[in-house]
Amino acid sequence: MFSKLQITKLTVLSIIVLFISCAPALYIPGKDNVTLGSDLAELQAGRKLYVNKCGSCHTLILPEKHTAAQWPGMVTRMEARSKITPGESKLILKYLLKGKE
Amino acid sequence: MKQKTTIFRNLAIAGLFLLISAPSMAQDRMFTYTYQSTVLNKGQRxxxxxxxxxxxxQDYYARIDHRTEFEMGLGKNLQTAFYLNLTSKTQAVELNAEKSLETENEISFSNEWKYKLLDPVAHPVGLALYGEYGIGSSEYELEGKLILDKKIKDFTLAANAVYELELKPGYDGSEKEWEKETKNDYYLALGYSFSPKFHIAMENAFKNVFEDGTLNHSALYSGLGVACVQDNFWINFTVLPQVASFKGETNSSLNLNEFEKVQIRLLFSYVF
Structure with a gap:
């Protein structure tokens, strides 16, 4: 019914659609993430810093992979190595904790 | 003598302790043939x-390719690597209607550069560009790759488009000429992570060989593999049999002139 080449083309097309149709694994801050201790602009800035300052050196870790108790120590340890300021690290941490202090 | 043994034993214990206690920074490489967009951390080797x-x-053929690679993260999403490649192949040759086995060995050097443009975690799709050149005693190679990958929960999807140009010197009578061969390969892989330390993967390789601009050989390989990560070590193993041919079939719908029935690859690595 289908030639081998047609099946190959169909498979390639399905895969391209799958690649571009899904959202990123790393959450994009929305209104739901805004809490008393943060605003949307801060969370967006935190994501941008996390992607650019941390993702340029290593594979990004999803926020849910560590607990709220583990993240502060990890971010502090990386502060000196990645040359991020304390202000920037605070924004990154806020983003990783999804706005929860 | 006893003192010497104690020193060696203590050194071995200290070495083992260092290896075990080193922080886990290995790349999350799940596939053996298909590349992912991630690059090494800055300063990581x-x-x-x-x-x-x-x-x-079609006739007797066995080839072993060994590559030793030293990879370095340069920061700003860039990494480079240097390879020493050793190849040994034994194949049947026919001369004056008599067959015999001939073994050829080759040494070459390669250098790769990889640049990550989009991150597979932060963006809808991971994207990287890859370039490699190789210099051998009887072959020169240029290779370019477009790497795409994506993480969806515990699944990882990766696709590569590869263009390779090979130049081999030869003689036509007494005149030296360069034999040109181009390869256009496509890789597609799907991996599943049972845990951060153990993954299984299905890999597919669609290989095409062009001579003087004409497609002469085309085949599809499809196989299964496993990947294990233990602290700073990782091991990947894949068996990739040829499952179909689209050009140059020789036997039972496979192309056994240009390609092999099966490829088996083992990678192991240490990050430091």
């Missing part, structure tokens, strides 16, 4: 050993 066995052609 990795020693990779590749061993590939290719066997099963």
């Amino acid at each position: 990795e020693l990779e050993v590749w061993n590939t066995l290719r066997t099963g052609r």
Whole structure:
């Protein structure tokens, strides 16, 4: 019914659609993430810093992979190595904790 | 004598302790043939050993490719690597209607550069560009790759488009000429992570060989593999049999002139 080449083309097309149709694994801050201790602009800035300052050196870790108790120590340890300021690290941490202090 | 033994024993214990206690920074490489867009951390180094066995052609054929790779993260999404490649192949040759086996060995050097443009975690799709050149005693190579990958929960999807140009010197009578061969390969892989330390993967390779601009050989390989990570070590193993041919079939719908019936690859690596 289908030639081998047609099946190959169909498979390639399905895969391209799958690649571009899904959202990123790393959450994009929305209104739901805004809490008393943060605003949307801060969370967006935190994501941008996390992607650019941390993702340029290593594979990004999803926020849910560590607990709220583990993240502060990890971010502090990386502060000196990645040359991020304390202000920037605070924004990154806020983003990783999804706005929860 | 006893003192010497104690010193060696203490050194061995200290070495073992260092290896075990080193922080886990290995790349999350799940596939053996298909590349992912991730690059090494800045200053991170990795020693990779590749061993590939290719066997099963129309007549006797066995080839072992060994690559020792030293990889370095340069920061700003860039990494480079240097390879020492050793190849040994034994194949049947026919001369004056008599067959015999001939073994050829080759040494070459390669250098790769990889640049990550989009991150597979932060963006809808991971994207990287890859370039490699190789210099051998009887072959020169240029290779370019477009790497795409994506993480969806515990699944990882990766696709590569590869263009390779090979130049081999030869003689036509007394005149030297360059034999040109181009390869256009596509890789597609799907991996599943049972845990951060153990993954299984299905890999597919669609290989095409062009001579003087004409497609002469085309085949599809499809196989299964496993990847294990233990602290700073990782091991990947894949068996990739040829499952179909689209051009140049020789036997039972496979192309066994240009390609082998099966390829088996083992990679192991240490990050430091």
